[in-house]
Amino acid sequence: MQGRMFDHIQSLEKSRTNWRIKARLTRFWPTFSPETSTIKGYNLILLDDDNTHVHAYAYPDNWRAIGKEVAEGKIYTVENFQVRDTIGKLRPVSTKLCIRLLSSTIIECVEDDALIPNHKFEFMDMGDLLEECNRLTENQNPEFAYDVIGVVEHFKHVTRKQTRYGERDQTRFMFSDGRLKFSVTLWGDFASSVNQTYTAELQKPVIGILTSAKLSTFRQENQIGALPSTKIYFNLDIDPVTEFRERLIEEGYKSPPDTDESSSEPAPRAVIERTSFKELIENSLSFVLKRTVVVKFVINKIEEEDSWWFNSCVSCHSEVEKVDKKFKCAECKRNFGYCEKRFRIVVLADDTTLVTNVILLDRVVKRMGATTVANILNLMKKDSSVTAESAVFKSIVGKEVTALLQLSDANVNGDSNLYNVVDLCDSSMFETAIIQSTPAQATNSFSVDVDSPIVGIELFQTPGSSESVAKKIKMDFHVHAFVIPEALDDLNIPIYEGSMYIVENFVTRRAMGTLRPVTSDMCIILNETSIVTNIPLEIGRFPRYKFEITQLGDIYSIARNLAPDEEPLYALDIVGIIIDVGDTAIEATTSGMRQSVRFNLYDGRNTIRVVLLDEKVSLLGHILDGDYQLEPIVILTSMRPHFRNGVLQVSSTEATKVYVNIYYHAVWQIRRR
Known part of the structure; x- marks a missing residue:
């Protein structure tokens, strides 16, 4: 008789509204409008005695009409509601139907029912998460958010961080299954609440559960992010947590100590080492963790005179293919109505230890030849006597350069001796800061942030200097910069669009939020120590505009x-x-x-x-x-x-x-x- 009193969630379908279910409220959260910060609706995850859960939602006017305060963990009867197909991405549960609460819906709190579980999770193995990270393209969201179980490592207690939305609380930790690791960063009130629940009294290792999490990849690091529906549990008293902890103990897992980031300095970056072609070829595996190196060499000749430029994606700069009057980028998974033309010249290079081929990429050739592919092609159209040899090759051959090489997997594995030259070291101050490669010297030497995703920022600093660092953004890349209010008066210079400036002493941070104005992964923060100096225009070297046009x-x-x-x-x-x-x-x-x-x-x-x-x-x-x-x-x-x-x-x-x-x-x- 009791079974006939309530409908099962698994039996719901769209043909009627006179449903009556009895379920535990496992999660409850509001949805806010990103434009006005007003509440757009209320969301509930309901779990019944058949261990089936469903996402329910109510618009604000309907919720007010229902007039019921609810609390997570309590049992409720819910009557008279609509059943609809779920839509959108990153859904909090995997059921194909959802519940829409109406103004006529009746919600009543009833006594606890031991037959209804306290929680239900749809765990995804971290190995499968890694495959998902590799499968999903940038900006692509999966159909469902993920529930993940793992051990919490290196928990960094809440700190205040300056963001584009002002100062916000931030908490960070690593999430691991004992084999794979994901970085987790939480923001705002959610970070503060998680920080309060993570205490020193928690049993080690601390096993965490993240519900409705989102995956992303930043700087080649796999990350788990929070959504409005995300909830985090530490050492929850359920069988999966017990089994997970027992497996870690059996495998000999030891919890690393937690570190508080609030007063710590950033970890030192790897030193960019000067090396030789002979060393790169004979000891390639020693460069597995040192993918950016410096080599000084002479350019003897152009190897492929007929293939000196390519069509490039305007966003990620990968090579694009022209299909049906559009340019298709395999990396971005996007089509563009136009592309950029970029240098890519294979040359024979001699550093006195060996002679090998290297590829001079666009930035290098532009700096050596003081021109662009587009300029040369336009000159060729106007004057048939203009050739690539006369326009750019002659300014390259015979030159001695000190250059940054970016090593590929094939280079490190010894499968290829063709190296990409990504930039020139044209400053003596920069060059003296790069040392010969020995571990002892690397300890106290100048370090360069080689992981920065803003391609084209060169960094100058004398060894051992405690002075601030100046960075200059070079051609073809743009970045979002903003000024904190306290720094406006200190800059003491009018800023005009179209003018050129040298910008010194600033902070770089990971770009955050949505509707970002450019696709750079990093942004710049100007503070009280920043210096902005107006300089004359360098017409022809710096483009006046850069747009990332979407068709x-x-x-x-x-x-x-x-x-x-x-x-x-x-x-x-x-x-x-x-x-x-x-x-x-x-x-x-x-x-x-x-x-x-x-x-x-x-x-x-x-x-x-x-x-x-x-x-x-x-x-x-x-x-x-x-x-x-x-x-x-x-x-x-x-x-x-x-x-x-x-x-x-x-x-x-x-x-x-x-x-x-x-x-x-x-x-x-x-x-x-």
Whole structure:
């Protein structure tokens, strides 16, 4: 009789609403709007006596109508609700259906029921997690979030960190199964609450469970991140935790000591060593952990004169393939309407110990030849007598250079003696800081952050100096920088777009958050010690603009793959012709009255709806006034893709700018169409 009183979660289907279930509330969390920080809904994970759980949600007005306060761990009866298909990515549980609570839903707390488990987890083995990290491309989210069990190592108690959103609490630790390790970083109130529950009294080794976690890879390190649905348990009294601890003990596992990061200094980086081609070839395996080295050599000749440049992805700079008038990047898994042209020249190099082939990559050739591939190709079109030999080869052959080599797996394994030359060491200060390779010398020598993912930052410092470090960003790469409020007055210099500056003494941090304005993995923080100096323009060496254009036809798939409450990792740069411009209007939104203008953007193939909000409306002033003789082709930067009432559109963000009829290859391509 008791079994007929309640429906089983496993029996739910979409044909009716008069369901009645009895379940334990295992997790409860609100969902916030990323734009207004208002609550968009409430989420519950309900678990019944059949050990089946389901995700339930309620919109704020329905939750208010239900009028019930709930607590995790208690038993509730839930009556009269809808059953729907689950949608989106990173779902908290693997059931294909979810519950939508209605204003007529009745929730009642009842006495505890020992037949209903306290928890249910869908654990994924860390070995399978590693495969998932390798399988998922950047910005791609899996269908479900992950539940993971592991031992907590190197727990670093909460510290305050400066972020683009202001100061936030941060807690970090390593998560391991005794064989594989993942880094975990938590932020905000969640970091603080986890920090309070992780105490010295916890039995060692501390076994943790992370529910609804998200995977990512940063600087070749596998990481587990938190979602709004994530919860962390330490030493939970359940069989999987007991079995996990027993396995670790049987295998002889020893817990490493926890370290508090609050007062510690960053770990020293590996020293970049000067070596020779002979040493690289004869002792290649000794460079397994030293993938960046310095070699001084003379360039004897160009080996492949007919293959000196390639088409490059505008985002990751890998080689792209042209397919159906688009450039396809296998690394980014994206298509672009245009590409960059970059140098890649194979030369014969002699360092007096051996003669071997090396590849001079784009930055190296640009610095030696003071030109670009695009410039040379344009000269060839205008003057048939111009050749690659006359334009760039003659400035390379015979030169002695001190260069940074990036070693590949094939180099280290002894399978290849072809080395990539990624940069030049053209500063005597930099060169003297790089030492001959001996372990004893490496202990007290100058170290270079060779792991920095901002390619093209060169670092200058005298050995043993306690002075601040100056970094100069070179061509072709852009990075997001921001100034903390306390530093604004100390900079004491006006900043103008398009001008050139030397920026010294700053902090680099991992880029965080969503809708990032550029795809660099790192960002720059200017503080009270930073120095910004205006310098004359170096026209021809530094591009005036860099955009990472997303084709309008690709935006739908980007937005469609996002969960309902999820923002994309990066904002989008788009290009096209403005058509169907509406009137400027004042409209009521969840964040108050806002000015807006709506129009369509057309690139010759696809059209998308665009909305500019508030002060961004004024960016269209000259276009609305009809001040352009040529049909205006615009580039809109840092736009946010989303669906509004089922219609795809892109909206402006704080970082949005409008560029009209500028001298840029993406604009030329639109006009040629």
